[in-house]
Amino acid sequence: MNSDIRILGIEGTAWAASAAVYDSATDDVFIESDAYQPDSGGIHPREAAEHMHDAIPRVVETALEHARETHDGPAGEAPVDVDERSSSGQQAAPVDAIAFSRGPGLGPCLRIVGTAARALSQALEVPLVGVNHMVAHLEIGRHTADFDSPVCLNASGANAHLLAYRNGRYRVLGETMDTGVGNAIDKFTRHVGWSHPGGPKVEAAAEDGEYVDLPYVVKGMDFSFSGIMSAAKQAYDDETPVEDICFSLQENIFGMLTEVAERALSLTGSDELVLGGGVGQNERLREMLAEMCAQRGAEFHAPEPRFLRDNAGMIAVLGAKMYEAGDTLEIEDSQVDPNYRPDQVPVTWRRDEPELAAGRGADGSETQVRGAEALVDLEPETGRVTKHREVKSYRHPELDERLRRERTTLEARLTSLARREGVPTPVLSDVDPREARLELEYVGETDLRDGLTAECVRDVGRHLARLHWAGFVHGDPTTRNVRVGRAGRDASRDERTDEVRERTVLIDFGLGYHTDHVEDYAMDIHVFDQSLVGTADDPDPLREALREGYREVGEERVLERLRDVEGRGRYVTDDAPE
Numbered sequence: 222m223n224s225d226i227r228i229l230g231i232e233g234t235a236w237a238a239s240a241a242v243y244d245s246a247t248d249d250v251f252i253e254s255d256a257y258q259p260d261s262g263g264i265h266p267r268e269a270a271e272h273m274h275d276a277i278p279r280v281v282e283t284a285l286e287h288a289r290e291t292h293d294g295p296a297g298e299a300p301v302d303v304d305e306r307s308s309s310g311q312q313a314a315p316v317d318a319i320a321f322s323r324g325p326g327l328g329p330c331l332r333i334v335g336t337a338a339r340a341l342s343q344a345l346e347v348p349l350v351g352v353n354h355m356v357a358h359l360e361i362g363r364h365t366a367d368f369d370s371p372v373c374l375n376a377s378g379a380n381a382h383l384l385a386y387r388n389g390r391y392r393v394l395g396e397t398m399d400t401g402v403g404n405a406i407d408k409f410t411r412h413v414g415w416s417h418p419g420g421p422k423v424e425a426a427a428e429d430g431e432y433v434d435l436p437y438v439v440k441g442m443d444f445s446f447s448g449i450m451s452a453a454k455q456a457y458d459d460e461t462p463v464e465d466i467c468f469s470l471q472e473n474i475f476g477m478l479t480e481v482a483e484r485a486l487s488l489t490g491s492d493e494l495v496l497g498g499g500v501g502q503n504e505r506l507r508e509m510l511a512e513m514c515a516q517r518g519a520e521f522h523a524p525e526p527r528f529l530r531d532n533a534g535m536i537a538v539l540g541a542k543m544y545e546a547g548d549t550l551e552i553e554d555s556q557v558d559p560n561y562r563p564d565q566v567p568v569t570w571r572r573d574e575p576e577l578a579a580g581r582g583a584d585g586s587e588t589q590v591r592g593a594e595a596l597v598d599l600e601p602e603t604g605r606v607t608k609h610r611e612v613k614s615y616r617h618p619e620l621d622e623r624l625r626r627e628r629t630t631l632e633a634r635l636t637s638l639a640r641r642e643g644v645p646t647p648v649l650s651d652v653d654p655r656e657a658r659l660e661l662e663y664v665g666e667t668d669l670r671d672g673l674t675a676e677c678v679r680d681v682g683r684h685l686a687r688l689h690w691a692g693f694v695h696g697d698p699t700t701r702n703v704r705v706g707r708a709g710r711d712a713s714r715d716e717r718t719d720e721v722r723e724r725t726v727l728i729d730f731g732l733g734y735h736t737d738h739v740e741d742y743a744m745d746i747h748v749f750d751q752s753l754v755g756t757a758d759d760p761d762p763l764r765e766a767l768r769e770g771y772r773e774v775g776e777e778r779v780l781e782r783l784r785d786v787e788g789r790g791r792y793v794t795d796d797a798p799e
C-alpha cells in the first residue's frame with residue numbers, strides 16, 4: 222500500500238467489542254478492546270449484544286481519540302491535511318473510512334456494530350467498508366507475514382476451515398462438519414464446570430497430561446469434532462484424569478487440523494501457511510503447524526496473539542486494502558450477514574493469480590514426490606512406485622504409529638477391492654504395515670489436477686458411485702489422488718469409436734472405510750467437489766460432470782443428500798449452552 226490511509230475498524234461479532242485505527246504509512250495498528258465474559262455457561266447472544274451496546278461507543282471513542290492525536294502530528298506541530306475532505310469547512314475526519322465486521326457472527330451483536338459504523342460514516346462523512354470477519358482473520362496473517370499466496374488455517378471459536386485464493390475468491394478447501402474448534406473445546410470445559418473460555422484452561426491442564434486414545438476423524442480436508450467431544454465427556458464421567466483428556470484432546474484435535482493443513486499445502490502446491498483465529502493462540506497448535514511446515518520445507522506464520530483473537534485491528538487492516546481498491550458500501554447496501562461465508566466475498570484487493578506448483582517435473586522425470594502423508598518414489602520406466610508413510614514428528618508418537626499402520630493396511634485392502642469392483646487402481650505388489658510401506662504399479666501420466674477435463678471428472682463420478690455401491694468410500698478423493706493418461710496398461714479403447722481413451726485411475730485409499738451410510742457417500746463426493754473448487758478456474762462445469770457420472774451408476778438419494786450437506790449452515794455461531 223503506497224498512500225497514507227487511515228482506517229477505523231470496528232469488531233463485534235461475538236465476545237470482543239473492539240475498535241482500531243490502522244495507519245498504512247507507518248503500518249501501526251492501535252487496538253482498544255473490551256471483552257464480554259459470561260457469568261456462567263457459554264456466550265449468551267442477548268448478553269453479548271448488551272455488552273456490545275455498552276462497550277462499542279467506549280472503544281470507538283478511545284480509538285478516535287488516538288486517531289485525532291496521531292493525525293495532528295507530534296505535539297505543537299500543525300495538523301496535516303486538515304481540510305482536504307471537509308465539505309463543511311470543519312476539521313477533516315481523522316480517518317478515511319469506517320470498516321466494520323459484517324459477519325459471520327451473532328445477529329444481535331452484528332446489528333449493533335453495523336448501526337454504529339453507519340452512524341460514524343455519516344457523521345464523519347467518510348465511506349463505509351464491510352469486512353468479512355473470517356477473511357480478516359486470514360488477511361492479517363498474510364499482511365504480517367508478507368506472504369504472497371498462502372494457504373490459511375482459520376482456527377477460531379465458531380469456525381474451523383482452510384482457505385486458499387483462486388480466481389478472485391478465497392475457496393474453502395476443507396472445514397469442520399459440525400462445530401467450530403473453539404466451541405468444541407469450550408463445550409467440553411463447560412461439561413467439566415470450568416468458566417468460559419475453555420481453550421486456555423485446556424492448554425494449561427494439558428501440561429500435566431498423558432496420552433489416552435480418543436477418536437480422530439478427517440475426511441479429505443474436512444474434519445469433525447462431535448465424536449471426539451462426546452468421547453472426551455464420557456471419559457471425564459468415567460473418571461479418566463482430566464489432564465489426560467485435555468492433553469489428548471489437544472493432540473488429536475490439533476493433529477487433525479495440522480494434517481488437513483498439510484493436505485491443503487500438498488493439493489495447492491503452496492509452500493506458505495498462515496494461521497488465524499483465537500485458537501491460534503494455543504502454543505501446541507502453533508508448534509505442530511511449525512513442525513509440519515519445517516518437515517515439508519514450507520514457511521509458517523502465526524500473527525501475534527492480539528491479531529489472532531477477535532480484534533478490530535484485522536478489520537481495519539483489511540478495510541484499508543478494500544478501501545484502496547474502491548470496495549466501499551452504500552449505507553442502503555450495508556446490512557449485516559450472520560452467515561457470511563468467506564467464499565462469498567469478491568476479492569477486490571488482489572490481482573495476482575498463484576500458479577499451482579507442479580507436483581513433480583513437468584516431463585515426469587523427477588523420481589520422488591512428497592504428498593501430504595507419504596514420500597512416494599516413482600519409477601515410470603520400470604512401472605514401480607514405493608510409497609512410504611514417514612513418521613510425522615508433530616504428532617504424538619502413539620497416534621502417529623496407529624494412523625500410519627492403519628492407513629497402510631486400509632490402502633492396500635481397498636485399492637485391491639476397488640479394482641475388483643471395476644474401478645481402475647494400481648496393482649499392489651507388496652505391503653509392509655509395520656514399516657508403513659507399499660509397493661504399487663505406476664499408473665497414469667499426470668495427476669488429474671494438471672489435466673482437468675470434464676470427461677475424466679465424469680469418470681471419477683462413476684468410480685465413486687461404484688465404490689459406494691460396493692459399500693465403502695475412498696475417503697480422500699481429490700484431483701491429486703486421481704491419475705489420468707495413457708501410460709502402460711491404462712490405455713483403453715473406446716468400444717464404439719475404437720479410439721484410445723484416457724483412463725482415470727484412483728489412488729491413495731488410505732482414508733477409505735466400509736460404511737452403508739448415505740451421509741458418508743455424500744461426504745465422499747463433497748470432498749472431491751471441494752478439491753475441484755480449490756484447483757479449477759471454472760469449477761462449475763466440472764462439478765456438473767461429476768454429478769452426471771455419479772448419476773449414471775449410483776443412487777439419486779446420495780446426490781440428494783449431497784445437496785443437504787452443501788446447504789447446511791456450518792457457520793453456526795450461536796454458542797448458547799445446550
Ligand SMILES: C[C@@H](O)[C@H](NC(=O)OP(=O)(O)OC[C@H]1O[C@@H](n2cnc3c(N)ncnc32)[C@H](O)[C@@H]1O)C(=O)O
Nearest residue numbers: 234235377378379380403418420421499500503530531
Ligand atoms: C465469528 C466470530 O465471532 C468468531 N470469533 C471467535 O470465535 O473468537 P476468537 O477470538 O477467534 O476465538 C475464541 C476461541 O478461542 C479459544 N481459545 C482462546 N485461547 C485459546 C488457547 N490458548 N487454546 C485453545 N483455544 C483458545 C477460546 O476458547 C474460544 O473458543 C470466529 O472467528 O469464529
Ligand SMILES: Nc1ncnc2c1ncn2[C@@H]1O[C@H](COP(=O)(O)OP(=O)(O)OP(=O)(O)O)[C@@H](O)[C@H]1O
Nearest residue numbers: 487590592593594595597606647662663664701729
Ligand atoms: N501408483 C502411482 N502411479 C503414479 N503416480 C503415483 C502413484 N501413486 C502416487 N503417485 C504420485 O504421487 C503423489 C502422492 O501420492 P499419494 O497421494 O498416494 O500420497 P499421499 O502422501 O497420500 O498424498 P496426499 O495425501 O497429499 O493425497 C500422487 O499425487 C501422484 O502424483
Ligand SMILES: [Fe+2]
Nearest residue numbers: 377498499531
Ligand atoms: Fe474470530
